[in-house]
Amino acid sequence: MTYVARDIVETRRAVAEARTAGKTVGLVPTMGALHEGHLSLVRASAADCGYTVVSVFVNPTQFGPGEDLERYPRGLENDAKLAGDAGAELIFAPTTDTMYPAGYATYVEVERLTDGLCGARRPGHFRGVTTVVTKLFNICKPDAAYFGQKDAQQAVIIKRMVRDLDLDIEIRVLPTVREPDGLAMSSRNEYLSAEERLQATCLYRALQRAEELYAERVRSVGRIIAEMTAIVEAERDTRIDYISAVDAEELSPIEEITAPALVALAVFVGETRLIDNVVLG
Amino acid sequence: MTYVARDIVETRRAVAEARTAGKTVGLVPTMGALHEGHLSLVRASAADCGYTVVSVFVNPTQFGPGEDLERYPRGLENDAKLAGDAGAELIFAPTTDTMYPAGYATYVEVERLTDGLCGARRPGHFRGVTTVVTKLFNICKPDAAYFGQKDAQQAVIIKRMVRDLDLDIEIRVLPTVREPDGLAMSSRNEYLSAEERLQATCLYRALQRAEELYAERVRSVGRIIAEMTAIVEAERDTRIDYISAVDAEELSPIEEITAPALVALAVFVGETRLIDNVVLG
Numbered sequence: 312m313t314y315v316a317r318d319i320v321e322t323r324r325a326v327a328e329a330r331t332a333g334k335t336v337g338l339v340p341t342m343g344a345l346h347e348g349h350l351s352l353v354r355a356s357a358a359d360c361g362y363t364v365v366s367v368f369v370n371p372t373q374f375g376p377g378e379d380l381e382r383y384p385r386g387l388e389n390d391a392k393l394a395g396d397a398g399a400e401l402i403f404a405p406t407t408d409t410m411y412p413a414g415y416a417t418y419v420e421v422e423r424l425t426d427g428l429c430g431a432r433r434p435g436h437f438r439g440v441t442t443v444v445t446k447l448f449n450i451c452k453p454d455a456a457y458f459g460q461k462d463a464q465q466a467v468i469i470k471r472m473v474r475d476l477d478l479d480i481e482i483r484v485l486p487t488v489r490e491p492d493g494l495a496m497s498s499r500n501e502y503l504s505a506e507e508r509l510q511a512t513c514l515y516r517a518l519q520r521a522e523e524l525y526a527e528r529v530r531s532v533g534r535i536i537a538e539m540t541a542i543v544e545a546e547r548d549t550r551i552d553y554i555s556a557v558d559a560e561e562l563s564p565i566e567e568i569t570a571p572a573l574v575a576l577a578v579f580v581g582e583t584r585l586i587d588n589v590v591l592g
Numbered sequence: 593m594t595y596v597a598r599d600i601v602e603t604r605r606a607v608a609e610a611r612t613a614g615k616t617v618g619l620v621p622t623m624g625a626l627h628e629g630h631l632s633l634v635r636a637s638a639a640d641c642g643y644t645v646v647s648v649f650v651n652p653t654q655f656g657p658g659e660d661l662e663r664y665p666r667g668l669e670n671d672a673k674l675a676g677d678a679g680a681e682l683i684f685a686p687t688t689d690t691m692y693p694a695g696y697a698t699y700v701e702v703e704r705l706t707d708g709l710c711g712a713r714r715p716g717h718f719r720g721v722t723t724v725v726t727k728l729f730n731i732c733k734p735d736a737a738y739f740g741q742k743d744a745q746q747a748v749i750i751k752r753m754v755r756d757l758d759l760d761i762e763i764r765v766l767p768t769v770r771e772p773d774g775l776a777m778s779s780r781n782e783y784l785s786a787e788e789r790l791q792a793t794c795l796y797r798a799l800q801r802a803e804e805l806y807a808e809r810v811r812s813v814g815r816i817i818a819e820m821t822a823i824v825e826a827e828r829d830t831r832i833d834y835i836s837a838v839d840a841e842e843l844s845p846i847e848e849i850t851a852p853a854l855v856a857l858a859v860f861v862g863e864t865r866l867i868d869n870v871v872l873g
Contacts, residue, residue, distance in 0.1 A: 319758060323760070414752070414842070415756055416702050416703045416704050416705060416752055417700065417701070417702045417703075417722075417752065417753045417756035418700070418701050418703065419698065419701075420698070420700075420701060421697050421698045422697045422699065423697050424697060445757055446756075446757055446758045449757055449758040449759050449760065450758045471695070471697055471698065472698045475696055475698035475727075476700075476727055476730055477727050477730040478730050479604070479730065479733075561695070
């Protein structure tokens with residue numbers, strides 16, 4: 312049985328013991344509701360590192376008003392079993408009071424990279440992410456931490472934060488894991504009705520079309536986004552939050568693809584907001 | 593001769609070696625121009641820890657427009673000698689490009705505690721301080737870090753930041769070191785003309801008067817500040833930036849002293865801005 316630590320001192324102690332035993336430490340930060348995407352990160356950490364910590368914390372500071380904080384799926388027992396089976400030694404599952412005690416006042420903010428894409432649509436979201444990830448890094452002191460490419464903007468922001476704050480941690484970003492029909496794995500997929508679930512493949516189909524156009528030497532972002540928009544809008548219950556192409560490193564808007572570009576979209580399918588992306592070039 | 597490291601990798605390596613040798617690590621963050629105040633911190637670290645790092649970095653992000661960034665006194669060779677004589681093993685003196693490389697985007701911010709006192713008068717100052725201190729902590733990974741009570745608000749903010757971000761570092765705050773006539777040691781004292789230097793004792797005299805009033809059971813902040821104001825205004829070349837009394841932990845404004853209170857002032861003497869404080873109760 313994988314050990315579940317609820318408190319920080321206990322977690323520090325377990326990690327320190329592993330380190331004393333000469334093991335390297337990998338961290339997989341999650342909000343629980345683990346799926347194959349998360350588990351691919353746990354397996355990668357277990358392959359690379361002698362000791363893998365999976366944090367499970369639904370972080371309130373990264374949810375905006377009216378978002379799905381209350382509704383977000385929770386199931387620690389199942390998560391602990393899945394993470395353990397995938398190779399985790401320790402689950403760190405703190406309470407909100409442990410992470411944000413009375414008088415909490417400190418935030419980590421990455422500028423510019425957080426301005427567009429999901430940052431523009433979810434004000435304060437990435438500030439919550441970078442703050443909690445800094446805390447998790449300081450608690451677990453990993454050698455490496457694992458993130459999914461599905462949250463592409465998050466991965467770019469965390470890499471920049473680690474560089475800027477001189478954190479001595481390697482950030483490893485692993486490919487998006489997909490359902491057989493292409494839908495990116497997400498804990499939020501369980502919100503979808505059967506009808507919505509079918510329509511939700513439009514994100515992946517739109518990204519595939521972007522890849523096709525790029526392969527056909529189309530470089531105009533306007534053209535690519537127009538075709539993606541048409542694919543998403545063909546579904547009855549979809550509402551586009553954004554479809555954008557940005558420089559893959561700086562996340563700045565582009566009009567032509569001349570260097571690696573992140574093509575990303577966020578779409579409401581019914582009430583459920585889904586995201587996905589692909590890198591072109 | 594104390595070793596001066598200009599780069600981060602070199603500094604990490606030196607600290608890691610000390611740690612492998614079983615030594616604890618103390619850090620004294622400074623902007624150089626070392627005086628007895630700084631040296632008291634270095635001596636304390638050298639007494640407590642097996643290996644003491646003194647950082648010397650005039651941090652641009654904590655200076656506002658029109659402040660004295662360009663003019664701030666610099667003299668690394670002398671600082672290295674003074675720090676070494678006081679017991680430091682390593683001086684970490686990075687360049688600005690090393691600390692803030694191209695594309696730098698990440699800031700650490702403490703809310704509320706930064707709103708009043710110097711925070712209100714120097715917007716962005718504490719954001720610069722907490723950011724650079726986080727970086728120095730991540731580079732040097734000290735067990736303990738040493739700060740002076742002269743910068744009382746800074747000390748409170750850094751303690752809160754360390755708690756909030758789960759940094760595993762003990763913050764030790766040492767008493768203000770004063771000249772024989774009571775003037776708090778400060779690198780900025782060297783800006784003062786002979787005439788201004790005489791007038792500059794008014795900060796300490798005002799604080800002494802606050803202590804007397806408190807000893808006489810005066811608890812009214814209005815009364816205490818009025819008497820302090822009169823003492824400072826009696827000098828020809830002074831201009832009050834602020835005189836405030838706040839809760840010593842939360843730094844929130846108070847009208848009566850019922851719990852430990854930080855009485856702090858900032859005064860321009862000629863063009864030079866000086867600060868000082870005392871804790872009552």
